[in-house]
Amino acid sequence: MRIRIENGTVVDPxxxxxxxxxxxxxxxxxxxxxxxxxxxxxxxxxxxxxYVYNAEGQIICPGFLDMHVHFRDPGQEYKETIETGCKxxxxxxxxxxxxxxxxxxxxxxxxxxxxxIEKARALxxxxxxxxxxxxxxxxxxxxxxMGLLLQAGACAFSDDGYPVTDAQLMRRAMEYARSFDAxxxxxxxxxxxxxxxxxxxxxxxxxxLAGIPNAAxxxxxxxxxxxxELTGARLHIAxxxxxxxxxxxxxxKEKGLPVTAETAPHYFTLTDSAVLEYDTNAKMNPPLxxxxxxxxxxxxxxxxxxxxxxxxxxxxxxLEKKVPFDLAANGIIGLETSVSLxxxxxxxxxxxFSQFVEKMSLNPSKILKITPKMVASGQxxxxxxxxxxxxxxxxxxxxxxxxxxxxxxGWSCRGKVMRTIADGKIIY
Amino acid sequence: MNRFHKKHILDMASLxxxxxxxxxNTATALKEISERPIKKVPTLRGKSxxxxxxxxxxxxxxxxxxxxxxxxxxxxxxxxxxxxxxxxETLLDTVTNLQAxxxxxxxxxxxxxxxxxxxxxxxxxxxxxxGDGMHAHPTQCLLDLMTAKEAVGKIKGLKLSIIGDIxxxxxxxxxxxxxxxxxxxxxxxxxxxxIPPGIDxxxxxxxxxxxxxxxxxxxxxxxxxxxxxxxxxxxxxxxxYASLFGxxxxxxxxxxxxxxxxxxxxxxxxxxxxxxxxxxxxxxxxKQVANGVAIRMALIYxxxxxxxxxxxx
Numbered sequence: 001m002r003i004r005i006e007n008g009t010v011v012d013p014x015x016x017x018x019x020x021x022x023x024x025x026x027x028x029x030x031x032x033x034x035x036x037x038x039x040x041x042x043x044x045x046x047x048x049x050x051y052v053y054n055a056e057g058q059i060i061c062p063g064f065l066d067m068h069v070h071f072r073d074p075g076q077e078y079k080e081t082i083e084t085g086c087k088x089x090x091x092x093x094x095x096x097x098x099x100x101x102x103x104x105x106x107x108x109x110x111x112x113x114x115x116x117i118e119k120a121r122a123l124x125x126x127x128x129x130x131x132x133x134x135x136x137x138x139x140x141x142x143x144x145x146m147g148l149l150l151q152a153g154a155c156a157f158s159d160d161g162y163p164v165t166d167a168q169l170m171r172r173a174m175e176y177a178r179s180f181d182a183x184x185x186x187x188x189x190x191x192x193x194x195x196x197x198x199x200x201x202x203x204x205x206x207x208x209l210a211g212i213p214n215a216a217x218x219x220x221x222x223x224x225x226x227x228x229e230l231t232g233a234r235l236h237i238a239x240x241x242x243x244x245x246x247x248x249x250x251x252x253k254e255k256g257l258p259v260t261a262e263t264a265p266h267y268f269t270l271t272d273s274a275v276l277e278y279d280t281n282a283k284m285n286p287p288l289x290x291x292x293x294x295x296x297x298x299x300x301x302x303x304x305x306x307x308x309x310x311x312x313x314x315x316x317x318x319l320e321k322k323v324p325f326d327l328a329a330n331g332i333i334g335l336e337t338s339v340s341l342x343x344x345x346x347x348x349x350x351x352x353f354s355q356f357v358e359k360m361s362l363n364p365s366k367i368l369k370i371t372p373k374m375v376a377s378g379q380x381x382x383x384x385x386x387x388x389x390x391x392x393x394x395x396x397x398x399x400x401x402x403x404x405x406x407x408x409x410g411w412s413c414r415g416k417v418m419r420t421i422a423d424g425k426i427i428y
Numbered sequence: 429m430n431r432f433h434k435k436h437i438l439d440m441a442s443l444x445x446x447x448x449x450x451x452x453n454t455a456t457a458l459k460e461i462s463e464r465p466i467k468k469v470p471t472l473r474g475k476s477x478x479x480x481x482x483x484x485x486x487x488x489x490x491x492x493x494x495x496x497x498x499x500x501x502x503x504x505x506x507x508x509x510x511x512x513x514x515x516x517e518t519l520l521d522t523v524t525n526l527q528a529x530x531x532x533x534x535x536x537x538x539x540x541x542x543x544x545x546x547x548x549x550x551x552x553x554x555x556x557x558x559g560d561g562m563h564a565h566p567t568q569c570l571l572d573l574m575t576a577k578e579a580v581g582k583i584k585g586l587k588l589s590i591i592g593d594i595x596x597x598x599x600x601x602x603x604x605x606x607x608x609x610x611x612x613x614x615x616x617x618x619x620x621x622x623i624p625p626g627i628d629x630x631x632x633x634x635x636x637x638x639x640x641x642x643x644x645x646x647x648x649x650x651x652x653x654x655x656x657x658x659x660x661x662x663x664x665x666x667x668x669y670a671s672l673f674g675x676x677x678x679x680x681x682x683x684x685x686x687x688x689x690x691x692x693x694x695x696x697x698x699x700x701x702x703x704x705x706x707x708x709x710x711x712x713x714x715k716q717v718a719n720g721v722a723i724r725m726a727l728i729y730x731x732x733x734x735x736x737x738x739x740x741x
Contacts, residue, residue: 209542
């Protein structure tokens with residue numbers, strides 16, 4: 001298929017590009033990217049073009065990568081499948097996603113890794129990059145076959161919601177991973193301290209809910225940074241939610257340690273006041289924090305301490321959320337609201353357009369050592385097109401995801417994904 | 429017009445000063461019924477009240493039962509062990525099934541904070557919170573307000589000190605909100621582990637000194653220390669707690685000669701207070717229990733559309 005995208009502005013931080021361009025896609029590749037005055041000499045004529053997209057007033061970006069999603073497949077397909085998850089990702093502007101391993105069974109075997117990749121490949125939409133577990137069964141007792149899992153296509157290792165409590169195992173995991181220059185992703189949580197259901201503070205006291213202090217996260221961030229310093233392995237801190245974690249990561253980076261970090265849109269958008277009225281769609285782990293933390297997250301994004309925005313897309317069925325707060329499942333879906341919520345950082349002057357694209361595409365690719373996408377001639381045609389000023393109201397009813405657990409239903413947003421193209425195919 | 433417009437009684441924060449006064453005045457008027465030889469009025473004949481207790485309770489449950497029966501309402505009881513929830517039914521299914529039988533009021537106790545709010549969102553019946561997790565126990569606060577007012581004369585300007593495990597106490601949370609709203613000063617005291625962060629934002633003063641909490645108080649309320657909290661390291665031992673924060677009559681009198689004593693029950697004699705305090709002339713503990721019936725009669729009466737004036741004839 002031959003596609004021409006005209007009148008749009010390409011924002012591609014990998015080339016330091018922010019200018020009007022016309023893009024020609026032929027098959028799976030970008031054939032040419034021309035300045036508007038050069039289009040007298042196109043790589044293929046108007047007659048040979050199958051589809052023309054007018055991107056007037058819109059931004060053309062290298063395809064987005066969400067490095068933290070849960071697709072529940074295999075094992076909990078009533079919440080999400082690779083198919084519905086990939087569709088949600090495509091609608092949300094993502095050409096690539098990294099699936100966390102807490103499926104049933106967990107992704108601790110090369111066969112499970114292959115299953116995820118193949119299932120997504122057969123669908124021909126958003127690509128899936130599985131994260132495999134650090135320990136078999138995520139039980140924190142031994143190492144998975146990291147070499148074989150990498151060969152099968154695993155992109156990183158994490159025990160995600162079952163953080164490795166044994167410091168010796170974590171040390172060995174990092175050392176062993178370093179043999180392959182593989183990435184360890186750490187969901188930082190000291191489980192005993194984190195025995196509550198929401199952020200610990202004035203609101204948890206008022207509501208009589210057990211709190212989770214900031215230290216439950218930062219204590220593990222600091223431990224894993226110390227192990228990173230010891231082992232030299234590449235460490236990525238998942239879903240940073242506290243000011244103290246941002247500070248610890250800042251210091252680690254100043255020391256030159258190979259530490260990177262992500263946060264999720266809800267941590268720079270909401271605070272624990274969203275839990276008032278016992279709204280179970282505001283229950284997640286780590287929990288929504290205080291306004292002070294929210295500001296620290298925004299500042300960390302602005303000054304580069306936080307490298308990437310990832311959703312922690314966590315689908316749950318209605319019956320798992322329509323229960324009293326203590327009993328509700330943790331997590332919210334995020335793929336179909338991430339770009340719009342993150343665009344508010346641009347509107348608020350926290351990020352430039354170029355930095356926004358870095359957080360959504362370039363940086364996660366670099367962290368995962370997946371070839372960064374570029375809007376340039378000869379590159380794979382992986383493109384996300386955004387209308388930064390389009391205002392709309394979020395409607396969870398129209399989501400592609402199988403689940404509806406979002407606190408953002410009915411929110412007014414400015415900035416919307418218009419098209420997603422992966423391997424030259426329009427997937428949204 | 430003294431009409432009551434609340435549909436549910438979920439916590440003290442959602443009641444206004446006027447509403448609280450109306451409840452207290454109504455309870456005072458209804459209290460006399462319990463002192464008659466025939467302790468029953470026909471006012472709520474034909475109304476059904478479900479007592480849905482998902483957590484053990486003797487005092488509160490019995491109090492609600494007696495209150496409903498004295499008003500001639502029909503009562504039905506469901507407890508955690510006899511309900512289908514032990515068979516895996518969700519809370520929402522249990523209460524929607526209850527709703528289908530069309531009760532007028534559901535009195536609910538649950539171990540999870542916010543459970544009555546959750547139920548109220550999905551029901552037509554009125555919900556009275558009889559205690560939810562660590563969050564709220566509004567009927568306890570109302571009966572404490574009534575008892576305090578009877579003993580001291582007025583709530584405005586009264587000094588209440590609450591001593592003990594504030595962290596886990598729904599009674600403390602509701603009493604802080606309710607007494608402060610009615611113009612009292614509330615001080616909480618206990619070891620730091622038992623004082624939750626931000627409790628001052630509810631309007632309470634915080635102290636870790638027993639003497640400070642006791643010396644200026646008009647009313648001293650001690651809370652039950654739950655032995656099982658030792659598992660999470662909230663305190664080292666009952667012996668240590670009793671020696672640092674336990675109240676004996678001698679100790680009480682040395683610090684404050686006139687204060688009244690309250691306790692929401694059940695009491696651990698010898699831990700948070702000694703027997704001579706529990707049974708002393710200044711103890712209001714049994715008056716609290718008696719007033720509990722009157723408060724609950726008033727609440728079901730008002731929720732069913734009664735006005736104070738209508739009954740006072």
